[in-house]
Structures are given as structure tokens and as C-alpha cells.
Amino acid sequence: MSTHKQLTIGLFGFGVVGEGIYRVLNQTPSLYASIKKVCIKHPDKKRDAPAALFTTNYDELLNDEEINLIVELIDDADEAYKIVTTAFRKGKSVISANKKMIAEHLQELIQLQQEHNVSFLYEAAVCGSIPVVRNLEEYFDNDLLQSISGIVNGSTNFILTQVADGASYSEALLEAQQKGFAESNPSLDVEGFDATNKLTILLAHAYGILTEPASLLRQGITRLHAKDAAYASEKGLKIKLVAQARKLSSGKVAAFVLPQFVKADSQLFNVNNEYNGVIIESKLADKQFFYGKGAGRYPTSSAVTSDISAFGYHYQYEYKKLNRKEKNALTNDFYLDVFVSFAAWTDVNKWDFEELTEYHSTADRQYIRGIIHAEKLRDASWFNDPSVSIIVQQDGVIEKESLVHKNLKKVSLQLAGVGF
Amino acid sequence: MSTHKQLTIGLFGFGVVGEGIYRVLNQTPSLYASIKKVCIKHPDKKRDAPAALFTTNYDELLNDEEINLIVELIDDADEAYKIVTTAFRKGKSVISANKKMIAEHLQELIQLQQEHNVSFLYEAAVCGSIPVVRNLEEYFDNDLLQSISGIVNGSTNFILTQVADGASYSEALLEAQQKGFAESNPSLDVEGFDATNKLTILLAHAYGILTEPASLLRQGITRLHAKDAAYASEKGLKIKLVAQARKLSSGKVAAFVLPQFVKADSQLFNVNNEYNGVIIESKLADKQFFYGKGAGRYPTSSAVTSDISAFGYHYQYEYKKLNRKEKNALTNDFYLDVFVSFAAWTDVNKWDFEELTEYHSTADRQYIRGIIHAEKLRDASWFNDPSVSIIVQQDGVIEKESLVHKNLKKVSLQLAGVGF
Numbered sequence: 003m004s005t006h007k008q009l010t011i012g013l014f015g016f017g018v019v020g021e022g023i024y025r026v027l028n029q030t031p032s033l034y035a036s037i038k039k040v041c042i043k044h045p046d047k048k049r050d051a052p053a054a055l056f057t058t059n060y061d062e063l064l065n066d067e068e069i070n071l072i073v074e075l076i077d078d079a080d081e082a083y084k085i086v087t088t089a090f091r092k093g094k095s096v097i098s099a100n101k102k103m104i105a106e107h108l109q110e111l112i113q114l115q116q117e118h119n120v121s122f123l124y125e126a127a128v129c130g131s132i133p134v135v136r137n138l139e140e141y142f143d144n145d146l147l148q149s150i151s152g153i154v155n156g157s158t159n160f161i162l163t164q165v166a167d168g169a170s171y172s173e174a175l176l177e178a179q180q181k182g183f184a185e186s187n188p189s190l191d192v193e194g195f196d197a198t199n200k201l202t203i204l205l206a207h208a209y210g211i212l213t214e215p216a217s218l219l220r221q222g223i224t225r226l227h228a229k230d231a232a233y234a235s236e237k238g239l240k241i242k243l244v245a246q247a248r249k250l251s252s253g254k255v256a257a258f259v260l261p262q263f264v265k266a267d268s269q270l271f272n273v274n275n276e277y278n279g280v281i282i283e284s285k286l287a288d289k290q291f292f293y294g295k296g297a298g299r300y301p302t303s304s305a306v307t308s309d310i311s312a313f314g315y316h317y318q319y320e321y322k323k324l325n326r327k328e329k330n331a332l333t334n335d336f337y338l339d340v341f342v343s344f345a346a347w348t349d350v351n352k353w354d355f356e357e358l359t360e361y362h363s364t365a366d367r368q369y370i371r372g373i374i375h376a377e378k379l380r381d382a383s384w385f386n387d388p389s390v391s392i393i394v395q396q397d398g399v400i401e402k403e404s405l406v407h408k409n410l411k412k413v414s415l416q417l418a419g420v421g422f
Numbered sequence: 423m424s425t426h427k428q429l430t431i432g433l434f435g436f437g438v439v440g441e442g443i444y445r446v447l448n449q450t451p452s453l454y455a456s457i458k459k460v461c462i463k464h465p466d467k468k469r470d471a472p473a474a475l476f477t478t479n480y481d482e483l484l485n486d487e488e489i490n491l492i493v494e495l496i497d498d499a500d501e502a503y504k505i506v507t508t509a510f511r512k513g514k515s516v517i518s519a520n521k522k523m524i525a526e527h528l529q530e531l532i533q534l535q536q537e538h539n540v541s542f543l544y545e546a547a548v549c550g551s552i553p554v555v556r557n558l559e560e561y562f563d564n565d566l567l568q569s570i571s572g573i574v575n576g577s578t579n580f581i582l583t584q585v586a587d588g589a590s591y592s593e594a595l596l597e598a599q600q601k602g603f604a605e606s607n608p609s610l611d612v613e614g615f616d617a618t619n620k621l622t623i624l625l626a627h628a629y630g631i632l633t634e635p636a637s638l639l640r641q642g643i644t645r646l647h648a649k650d651a652a653y654a655s656e657k658g659l660k661i662k663l664v665a666q667a668r669k670l671s672s673g674k675v676a677a678f679v680l681p682q683f684v685k686a687d688s689q690l691f692n693v694n695n696e697y698n699g700v701i702i703e704s705k706l707a708d709k710q711f712f713y714g715k716g717a718g719r720y721p722t723s724s725a726v727t728s729d730i731s732a733f734g735y736h737y738q739y740e741y742k743k744l745n746r747k748e749k750n751a752l753t754n755d756f757y758l759d760v761f762v763s764f765a766a767w768t769d770v771n772k773w774d775f776e777e778l779t780e781y782h783s784t785a786d787r788q789y790i791r792g793i794i795h796a797e798k799l800r801d802a803s804w805f806n807d808p809s810v811s812i813i814v815q816q817d818g819v820i821e822k823e824s825l826v827h828k829n830l831k832k833v834s835l836q837l838a839g840v841g842f
Contacts (some may be wrong), residue, residue: 142728308560308565
């Protein structure tokens with residue numbers, strides 16, 4: 003049996019998760035962990051815990067030599083960054099749930115952590131209660147990962163589920179916020195930034211790739227049109243916001259966050275409301291699927307508690323894939339099979355596509371389906387046009403070798419009498 | 423960074439999994455592991471590896487002081503037991519995939535392992551590539567588990583999938599054997615023994631309960647009738663062999679392996695063919711679902727390789743729940759909502775039921791649905807009658823407090839003119 007560390011915790015944040023952790027630790031002596039001090043922003047709020055526990059002064063926690071673990075559960079990514087880096091420099095280990103802060107500073111944080119020989123765990127930052135980081139890190143560390151694709155943002159998934167059931171987008175967003183699934187700044191969720199942050203963290207553990215979240219191809223759900231939902235429903239499909247990374251035959255990795263049509267045969271089809279789900283495809287283990295709640299008080303508390311427990315057993319991420327000789331790298335040199343819907347036929351330049359396989363025109367909405375190079379998509383002027391909605395097909399990553407230049411576009415569209 | 427053990431492995435068995443592991447280790451220097459000797463049964467079989475690697479003498483591996491890890495992948499549970507216990511006594515750690523051996527001797531094996539301060543890992547023994555043991559052990563160690571229920575046997579699930587698609591039971595069994603999903607002794611699979619073995623192992627890691635697999639309520643799939651499959655399909659249900667353990671309001675745990683009707687809203691509904699899936703419900707993490715291949719060369723190799731890697735990082739199961747003050751215990755004091763089909767109306771004693779909620783009679787098959795005490799079911803003469811098929815309902819565990827004694831049975835069946 004390995005020996006237990008006695009954990010003396012400095013906690014930042016006493017919201018629903020922070021308070022939950024405080025109660026769990028009080029009730030679970032087997033964790034050998036106690037909270038010595040809690041740093042809060044608003045000292046006047048009424049809290050169900052001894053007043054002496056609280057302070058508004060960061061340094062009371064960070065300078066306390068008895069505190070060997072900082073649990074950081076605050077919303078503000080910039081403040082969180084200061085707290086975490088200061089804690090590392092003072093030789094304290096950290097558990098954090100702040101995906102934005104982690105994703106934006108991951109390389110630096112890993113370096114600092116290693117320099118100061120401390121532990122840095124953040125399972126709660128990705129898919130809430132689903133142990134995906136730990137499993138990628140530990141369990142799949144020697145397996146060749148072909149792909150990882152998942153619904154990693156509970157609030158957009160809640161919204162998309164409600165919209166598929168007939169709600170309007172704004173009704174659904176409001177309900178997500180009322181239920182506490184949406185971030186305080188909903189654009190982080192609905193514009194896909196939060197999913198991109200999580201994908202950034204997953205890339206480090208799945209492929210040993212460190213990247214900036216801002217450099218990933220990204221599209222949120224704000225531009226999805228009611229007609230898109232109707233189209234999906236008619237075809238027996240669901241629209242989900244999917245983060246994915248896929249190893250190409252070139253050896254490089256394609257990674258992006260885009261709305262995606264999901265078929266009933268996919269495990270992601272039944273991931274509804276605030277649930278998250280991640281499919282991992284690998285050479286040995288084949289297809290694996292992890293499903294659970296991605297947001298909310300208890301799922302987040304669950305992940306943080308598991309990290310506290312693991313830290314008590316001296317656990318730390320090894321980032322084994324970062325230290326391998328053969329490095330993985332990202333590429334945008336691949337093609338996507340996308341569905342695009344838009345208001346006026348001239349909104350989208352069809353010449354951007356390698357081939358067009360379908361198109362459909364109605365009085366108020368136009369649709370095309372085609373294969374487009376990822377970079378061309380990202381750079382297209384219509385990619386950022388609020389009236390254009392882009393949805394990638396399931397298994398929609400196409401490699402150059404599989405491209406068949408049917409060159410249907412000119413012929414078929416001209417037959418239909420539609421100009422370019 | 424923690425330090426790596428250099429692993430010198432003695433391998434028992436060189437079937438598809440053993441050979442797979444041999445190749446993976448040769449190709450993965452980052453595992454710091456090499457196979458020094460392989461013990462086989464049939465020395466004359468042609469093998470694609472140096473002849474000097476092989477021996478038929480157990481002791482050459484077990485007495486070799488350089489070998490610090492035994493990887494045991496043989497079929498014979500009794501031989502495996504001898505190998506594993508001898509290895510422990512000689513201070514060697516063990517990785518095993520032999521669920522029968524582990525389930526039948528778990529208490530003794532844990533004691534021996536602790537006495538000799540060695541590690542014993544067996545992720546491959548339960549649900550193949552799905553890291554369910556490791557996650558129960560590590561990730562859910564402080565969460566209150568409400569239930570765990572899963573499809574844990576790939577070959578019966580393959581057979582049930584084929585039968586649901588119209589195949590006969592014998593065709594489906596043959597195909598499962600041809601594809602290598604079925605054990606060499608298929609009765610281990612189809613009679614539910616294999617699932618019971620896995621449930622025994624899960625009980626130790628989920629609840630800290632050590633039990634004999636033979637003492638668990640069990641029914642395999644051999645007695646399912648073609649009419650049952652037709653009934654399920656008509657109602658939009660699937661029949662799955664489900665192992666489950668559920669914490670009752672009394673604090674005790676109900677555990678059994680029975681065929682179960684699964685509804686489309688359950689994550690288990692889409693677990694088909696040789697795939698396995700496990701739903702874990704807990705207080706904090708809420709509902710989690712793990713899905714992956716439960717059998718076959720690569721999934722098993724994946725689990726064994728992950729265990730080798732974990733062992734290299736000094737990992738061992740802590741069996742934390744076994745050492746807790748409040749012990750969990752099994753009980754058969756609960757009720758089950760079951761569907762029973764049988765040939766002649768007198769085959770089943772309806773007085774065994776607390777209440778009957780449905781019955782249906784046709785020329786060649788009779789059906790009843792009712793609530794029955796688990797012990798009464800286990801002890802009923804018709805429980806072991808080959809012509810009687812028993813299928814539990816989804817969420818079919820009923821606690822005493824929820825029982826409503828409608829006493830419908832006498833009235834309704836008499837109305838129908840059916841004698842008891």
C-alpha cells in the first residue's frame with residue numbers, strides 16, 4: 003500500500019462546487035484532507051461555515067507553508083492564472099477546474115509544474131465527471147489513438163437538445179442559464195470557445211500536442227438555423243457541437259470544433275441535454291465511449307474530489323506523449339464534408355469547394371453539401387458570415403487520397419439554372 | 423515525475439493475446455518492459471519468435487529472480503491459480519486476465535498480494551478494454567455508488583444481438599465461437615457464469631464486498647425462447663444479459679445476473695454484438711456510461727498493456743473500500759419485477775409471486791409478469807426448469823417499501839378462467 007499524504011488545502015472560491023467539496027471533505031476522513039482556508043471575493047455573503055475559515059486575501063493561502071494543495075474553483079481565468087502560477091512557484095500543488103485558463107497557458111503551466119516538482123490535476127476541466135483526462139493519460143498511454151470525438155460542452159448540448167425538441171434558440175439558452183449549465187459569459191459556450199479549450203487540453207493528453215485554442219478551426223451553434231434543425235429531424239439526424247481530433251494517414255492530426263450531423267448509429271446520438279460523451283478510437287482498444295454529466299455542481303465536485311484523492315496517493319499527470327521522440331503535430335491539410343445553409347444564393351462562393359454533392363433551394367433558405375479544404379473553409383469570407391450555417395457530416399474528415407473530383411458543381415448547378 | 427520500474431516479464435500463454443503483448447512490448451521501448459521467458463503448453467506449435475524464448479516448465483519463470491512481473495494469459499483457471507499464488511509467494515507481481523480464477527479466489531489473492539507486498543492487476547478480466555476496474559478503484563473511490571449495471575459478456579451479447587436480428591440461438595452461438603468471442607467452454611458464457619465472475623470482481627471494487635460467484639442469483643441466456651425475442655421486438659425492447667449491483671435503501675446491496683428487457687432510453691440498448699457497456703450511477707458523478715469491446719485479441723491486449731504500463735509506475739489496486747469502517751453487505755431481501763414465459767400453464771407456481779400485473783396465454787406459450795421476492799425466485803422449482811424463461815424488467819429491483827399488494831393475481835386469473 004502506498005502512503006497517504008496529509009492534505010492541507012487552500013480553497014479559492016466557495017460557490018456551489020467549492021461548498022460541495024468543503025462538505026465532502028468534512029464527511030470523508032479517508033481522504034486525509036482538510037480545508038484550512040477559503041479565499042472568497044465577497045466577504046459579506048452569508049455562508050454556512052465558520053467565519054474564521056474565510057479571507058479575501060490571496061496571500062493568506064499562498065504564503066501559508068502548511069497548505070500543500072490549492073484547489074482553485076473561481077470563474078475568472080486571469081485571476082486563476084495568477085493564483086496557479088504563484089502556487090507552483092511556492093511549491094504548492096494545484097487542482098483546477100478552469101479550462102479556459104488551463105487551455106490558454108498549458109505549455110507554461112506544465113513547465114512550471116515540472117520545474118517546481120508539484121502536481122497539477124484538472125479532471126473537472128474537461129467533461130465534468132467523466133474521467134477522460136485520467137484515462138487518456140493512464141489507460142491509453144501506449145495505444146495508438148486514431149481519433150477522439152466528443153460532446154464536451156453541456157450547455158450547448160442542452161440547447162441543441164431543446165431546439166431539436168422544438169424550442170427556439172433563445173428559449174433554450176435562457177433555460178440553460180437558469181439551470182446553471184451555461185457559463186456566466188454564454189458566448190464562451192455558444193460560440194464554441196469552451197469546447198475549443200477542452201479540445202486543447204485533450205490534444206495534450208491524447209496526442210502530446212500543445213496548441214493555442216485560438217488556432218483551432220471553430221464554429222459555435224449561434225448560426226444554426228431553425229431550418230437546419232428541421233432538415234436534421236427529417237433525415238433522422240441530430241445536430242451536436244462536436245470537438246474532434248483525428249490522426250490522418252499523413253501521421254498528422256486534424257482537430258476542430260464544429261456543429262455536426264450525428265446519425266442514430268453513433269454513440270453521440272443519445273448524448274442529450276447537459277450530458278457529455280466522448281468516443282475514443284484506438285488501434286488496440288478499438289472503439290470506446292465515455293458518457294456522463296459534463297457540468298453542474300455534483301459532477302464537478304465528483305471530479306475535483308477524485309483529483310484530491312489521487313493527489314493523496316501522489317498521483318500526477320506524466321504527459322508521457324509530450325516526451326516521446328516521435329512528436330505528433332496538427333495540420334489543416336485535410337478536407338471536410340460539410341452542409342452549408344444560407345439566406346441568399348450569392349452568400350457562399352461555391353468555387354471554394356472541391357466538389358458539390360447536393361444542393362437544394364427554397365424561397366427563404368439555400369443548402370449545399372460539398373467537400374472543402376479545411377483551410378479554405380477557415381479563410382472563406384462566408385465562414386464568419388452570421389447568416390451562413392455550417393454543419394460537418396459524421397465521419398466528415400476526408401483525406402486527399404479519398405477525394406474523387408467529380409466536378410459536379412458546375413454541371414449540376416448550371417443544369418439547375420443557378421449561377422455561381 | 424515518478425521513476426520507472428524496469429520490468430522483466432515472465433509470460434504464461436502465447437495465444438493471440440500473448441503474442442500480441444510480445445509484439446507491442448518489442449515495439450514500445452517507453453514501457454521499459456521486456457519478456458524474458460514464455461511458458462507454453464505445446465512446444466511443437468510453430469511460433470513466430472526465437473525458440474530460446476519458450477519453455478514448458480513453469481519453474482523456469484517462477485524461480486527466475488530477475489523476473490519481477492508475471493503476465494498470466496492461460497485459459498485453465500486451476501493452473502492459473504497455481505501460477506499466480508506461487509508468483510506472489512516468490513515476491514513477483516502479477517497481471518492476469520483470468521476472471522474465473524480471480525473471482526473464485528479473490529479474497530485469498532488479495533491477502534496473499536498484501537502479505538508479499540506485490541501488485542496484482544487484472545483490468546483485462548472485466549469488460550476487456552473498458553477501464554472499469556481502474557475507474558471504480560481510483561476515480562469513484564469516494565463517491566457513493568448507487569448502482570452498477572452492465573453488459574459484461576461479449577459472446578452472449580453477440581448471440582442476443584444475432585437472435586434479435588432473426589438468427590436462431592444455435593446459429594448465433596456457432597458464429598460467436600467462430601469469431602472467437604465465446605470461451606472454449608461456452609457454458610461459462612451462455613449460462614451466465616462468466617458474467618457472475620465479473621460481477622464478483624466488480625463488487626469488490628465498487629462496494630468492497632467479497633463474495634463467492636456461486637452465491638449470486640444467476641440465470642444465463644440458454645432458456646430464452648424465440649417467442650421472448652418476438653415479444654421484445656414487438657414492444658421495442660431488447661433482451662440483454664445484465665449483471666447488476668444496486669444499493670438498497672436498507673444500505674445493503676442487491677446483486678444478480680439475469681436476462682433483462684432493455685428500453686431504447688437506456689445506454690445499454692445500443693450495446694450490440696461483442697461490445698460491453700457499464701452504467702455507473704453515483705451520488706456525485708450521477709450517471710456514467712463506459713462502452714467498449716469486451717472480448718477479442720486487441721481489446722484484451724489493450725487492457726494488459728495498460729496494466730503493464732501502470733505497474734511500471736508502481737500502481738496497485740488499493741481496495742480502499744474493503745478497508746473502510748462501514749462495510750457493505752449483500753442481501754437477497756428485495757423484490758424483482760420479472761417476465762416469465764413457459765410452455766404449460768402449470769409449469770410456474772403463481773402463488774410464488776407477491777403480485778401479478780400481466781398475463782397472456784397462447785396455444786404454445788404462456789406469459790406472466792409479476793413481482794417476486796428474490797429468494798423465492800432463486801428457490802422456486804421452476805427457476806431451474808429448462809422450459810421456463812425469466813427476464814427481469816429494466817429498473818426491476820423493487821424495495822419492500824414500494825410494494826403495492828394489489829393482490830390482482832387471484833382475481834384476474836380467475837376471471838380469465840385460469841386455475842392456479
